[in-house]
Amino acid sequence: MPGREELLAVLRRNAPRETPPPDLSRLGVKYADPLEQYALSLKGVGGACLRAADLPAAERALAELPACREARRVVTLVPGLGQGNVDLASLSRPHLLEGLDLAILPGDLAVAENGAVWVDASRLHHRAVFVITQHLVLVVNAVDVVHDMHEAYARLQEQPIGYGLFISGPSKTADIEQALVIGAQGARSCTVVLVG
Amino acid sequence: MNPTDRAEHAVDHAAAAARFVADDARAHWHDQALWWVRKKRDVASSAVPDWELLRDAAAGIKAHTLSRLAAYLEQFEQQATSRGAQVHFARDAAEHNAIVHRILSERGITKLVKSKSMLTEECHLNPYLEARGVTVTDTDLGERIVQLRHEPPSHIVLPAIHLKKEEIGELFHAELGTEKGASDPKYLTEAARGHLRQRFLEAGAGLTGVNFAVAETGGVVVCTNEGNADMGTTLPPVHIACMGVEKLIPRWQDLAVFTRLLARSATGQPVTTYTTHFHGPRPGGELHIVVVDNGRSRQLADPTFRRSLSCIRCGACMNTCPVFRRSGGYSYGWIVPGPIGSILAPGRDAAAHRSLPFASSLCGSCTDVCPVRIDLHHEILAWRQEIVRRGLLPWPKRAAMKVLAVVLRFTWLYRLAGWLARRVVPLLPRGLVYGRFNGWGKQRELPPMPRESFRDAYRRHRART
Amino acid sequence: MPTVGLFIPCYVEQLYPQVGLATLRLLERHGCRVEYPEQQTCCGQPMTNSGCNDEAKPLADKFLRLFAGYEYVVAPSGSCVSQVRNHYQQFLDGRPGFEHLRRATYELCEFLVDVLKLPRIEGSFPRKVGLHQSCHALRELRLGSGSERKVAPFNKVQLLLSELQGIQLVELARQDECCGFGGTFAVNEEAVSCMMGKDRIADHERAGAEVVTGVDMSCLMHLDGLIRRERRPLRVMHVAEVLAEAEGLS
Numbered sequence: 001m002p003g004r005e006e007l008l009a010v011l012r013r014n015a016p017r018e019t020p021p022p023d024l025s026r027l028g029v030k031y032a033d034p035l036e037q038y039a040l041s042l043k044g045v046g047g048a049c050l051r052a053a054d055l056p057a058a059e060r061a062l063a064e065l066p067a068c069r070e071a072r073r074v075v076t077l078v079p080g081l082g083q084g085n086v087d088l089a090s091l092s093r094p095h096l097l098e099g100l101d102l103a104i105l106p107g108d109l110a111v112a113e114n115g116a117v118w119v120d121a122s123r124l125h126h127r128a129v130f131v132i133t134q135h136l137v138l139v140v141n142a143v144d145v146v147h148d149m150h151e152a153y154a155r156l157q158e159q160p161i162g163y164g165l166f167i168s169g170p171s172k173t174a175d176i177e178q179a180l181v182i183g184a185q186g187a188r189s190c191t192v193v194l195v196g
Numbered sequence: 197m198n199p200t201d202r203a204e205h206a207v208d209h210a211a212a213a214a215r216f217v218a219d220d221a222r223a224h225w226h227d228q229a230l231w232w233v234r235k236k237r238d239v240a241s242s243a244v245p246d247w248e249l250l251r252d253a254a255a256g257i258k259a260h261t262l263s264r265l266a267a268y269l270e271q272f273e274q275q276a277t278s279r280g281a282q283v284h285f286a287r288d289a290a291e292h293n294a295i296v297h298r299i300l301s302e303r304g305i306t307k308l309v310k311s312k313s314m315l316t317e318e319c320h321l322n323p324y325l326e327a328r329g330v331t332v333t334d335t336d337l338g339e340r341i342v343q344l345r346h347e348p349p350s351h352i353v354l355p356a357i358h359l360k361k362e363e364i365g366e367l368f369h370a371e372l373g374t375e376k377g378a379s380d381p382k383y384l385t386e387a388a389r390g391h392l393r394q395r396f397l398e399a400g401a402g403l404t405g406v407n408f409a410v411a412e413t414g415g416v417v418v419c420t421n422e423g424n425a426d427m428g429t430t431l432p433p434v435h436i437a438c439m440g441v442e443k444l445i446p447r448w449q450d451l452a453v454f455t456r457l458l459a460r461s462a463t464g465q466p467v468t469t470y471t472t473h474f475h476g477p478r479p480g481g482e483l484h485i486v487v488v489d490n491g492r493s494r495q496l497a498d499p500t501f502r503r504s505l506s507c508i509r510c511g512a513c514m515n516t517c518p519v520f521r522r523s524g525g526y527s528y529g530w531i532v533p534g535p536i537g538s539i540l541a542p543g544r545d546a547a548a549h550r551s552l553p554f555a556s557s558l559c560g561s562c563t564d565v566c567p568v569r570i571d572l573h574h575e576i577l578a579w580r581q582e583i584v585r586r587g588l589l590p591w592p593k594r595a596a597m598k599v600l601a602v603v604l605r606f607t608w609l610y611r612l613a614g615w616l617a618r619r620v621v622p623l624l625p626r627g628l629v630y631g632r633f634n635g636w637g638k639q640r641e642l643p644p645m646p647r648e649s650f651r652d653a654y655r656r657h658r659a660r661t
Numbered sequence: 662m663p664t665v666g667l668f669i670p671c672y673v674e675q676l677y678p679q680v681g682l683a684t685l686r687l688l689e690r691h692g693c694r695v696e697y698p699e700q701q702t703c704c705g706q707p708m709t710n711s712g713c714n715d716e717a718k719p720l721a722d723k724f725l726r727l728f729a730g731y732e733y734v735v736a737p738s739g740s741c742v743s744q745v746r747n748h749y750q751q752f753l754d755g756r757p758g759f760e761h762l763r764r765a766t767y768e769l770c771e772f773l774v775d776v777l778k779l780p781r782i783e784g785s786f787p788r789k790v791g792l793h794q795s796c797h798a799l800r801e802l803r804l805g806s807g808s809e810r811k812v813a814p815f816n817k818v819q820l821l822l823s824e825l826q827g828i829q830l831v832e833l834a835r836q837d838e839c840c841g842f843g844g845t846f847a848v849n850e851e852a853v854s855c856m857m858g859k860d861r862i863a864d865h866e867r868a869g870a871e872v873v874t875g876v877d878m879s880c881l882m883h884l885d886g887l888i889r890r891e892r893r894p895l896r897v898m899h900v901a902e903v904l905a906e907a908e909g910l911s
Binding site (some may be wrong): 003004006007008009010011012013014015017018019020021022024026027028029041042046078081082094095098107111113114115116126129130131132149150152153154156157161162163164165166168169170171172173174175176177178179181183184185186187 | 202229232233235244245246250252255256257259260262264265266269271273284285286287291335336337338341354355356357359360361364380381382384385386388392395413415421422424425426427429430431441446448449450451452453455456463464466467468469470471473474475476478489493494496502517550609621631
């Protein structure tokens, strides 16, 4: 491919003198109470944090939420949680998820500094489920709350990454006169349940 | 005239800015809106105890990456390919557009959804595809708004910041059938949600930009708030990710630095709602990564302007710039406006964009907010030198500087000129002093002419003591 | 007794001699032996500001010749001092005397605080004062921490002023936004320049200032021009004038 060879050659030719990568070890933030900070951060981005001692307690907490109570079409990928009635694997295309009211998905870790949850979406039969749903519930073990992104990325590096994302609160936009609107094109609400 | 072509013609920033300022209420409204975003950035950054260390790290990672860019690009290509992605290389905008079109036409795709990519704006991709029968829907709300108005975005992060909600309401009434006179942002956003959802469901391919490309893992990372990039890449089976070569970063771990800086700098949020990491296509799908040069390698060679290749397109420099706030993105005549645009645009076409490096008071605020520590105001100043060197400074200005230089070199001449000004100016009729040729005097009084110079005052002081 | 070469910005020399006088008196009051090299003209910033570096070089040469021998060089201007400290190396790098000159050239307030280490300026200035943070002084010389960076807050100019008896430093909505002078920018981009200046003035007025002060007469000249055209009830005074008046040196 001529484009490739030429591009690599010109980048080599034009490169400045090599400088070493910086030391990142002094970076990061530590919170006295990461779980409390997580809840604060999530609230700040328009989400809600629930604490539950175990899955049954989580089930009871979710039952209180209007988004869960009123949901007619539900996907749940957390065994023992939620009244799922849509089987992802049975759908031939993700487009059939349009109209999904609620998705309950597991998260691998939660980040205290910014309210994010890491969702390994490579395991999802249809990736669109986390964004096409009207409402989103993410379930994370409380012990998997980390302080900051440095810790998060370090933890995630331990397993191979396919397709994954940090989700921080519900979708939002401020594109119209800087007025914050929660619920832009993805989920209108995001509830994170910390279990344990 | 093709609407996006408007962006590429030489713009006299001063003239365009004067027109913007002339609508005083609107200019102040625009200024306040962007100042508010700057303040949100301040709140977010001050909550991060290691903020300045993060900026050092980001600058260092980018500098290191640029010094080994070819090697990292090769590593990225190898990793991405091993994950099943197809990596394409484009030397310029024409090649980029042809590659994207070929991917679509080979698969018979005529409906494309796009999330934000400044690179594709730079390459004028939309009109290229539209001319070849592809319907392109910009799915970022701000971008969709300007697309429906047939205008370019006026800000790289807040594309419709120049528009009032009533104007958007009118637009949506005409294009989406919303109620006449309705301007509530929530109502309008909801209407856009429904409209865009249809486009996502019907699209044959989704195109995104790339915020960061990780050499170590072969992954591309896309950061958004609305969910449009994720809708566009999880519904259609084909994902095309377009990136400039400078988007590369070496390692997975480096993402922590940038994801902690980006949203805080751009909008004052601790992180974007979605930070999606793509490694290879989804099962049954395709991932195409188009890597573009389009002048970046030339910029890499230039020791003066190479640092600005580190730009992560956060827009913080625009929000803090007192001139950008009072002149608006369209006054810059290029897809990336503001301080960073005033450096990148002349690099592309110095003659067309020669007014941009002078569209600055060199206050330095941009440099202090840049998350990757680009020395923006000094690069802007360096462009002024370059413009003079290339003979592009208008000759009256050049001549005035030469005359001034002579006066200032010879002390007797300098003293004479000052003495004349102090003696003569107070005697002249006001109409003459504040005539057409007095640029200073249009809205300002001249300083009152003192009776004596400092040297005279100094000599008197010495004589007394 | 420190020996100071007094560096007077060209517009102060020609249009605001009282600022130079105030500077001179302050320095002498605080124990300096001050000389004013009479051949000085201009630091060359109007040229470098316009990209005309060839025209600036002879002025840099002249400056070095005139000021090389002084223990300290002090100017009542942040932007002129920044020109010498930050932008002269392209002209004078390696020349004998330049390294010393670069390290020895100070803006007035930083000289009082950092070199003379004045504990305070004794005196009273019972007025409501708005401090305009001139950009070069703030971001090029780091006379203050600035609103953009996350660093421990400090401001040398504010420190000196706040010590004066009776002074009330008003709180601005935008504490360090540029006034819009910017050198040739003031004329080349006249519309934006004046809008910026008027916005600063409105901020000071709303905050209740009677006097607007700062370390750069260029900023103040621009603001004063707008103030007088619009007949706003504000007076501009350079910090040197404020301090000198407080110390009874006028």
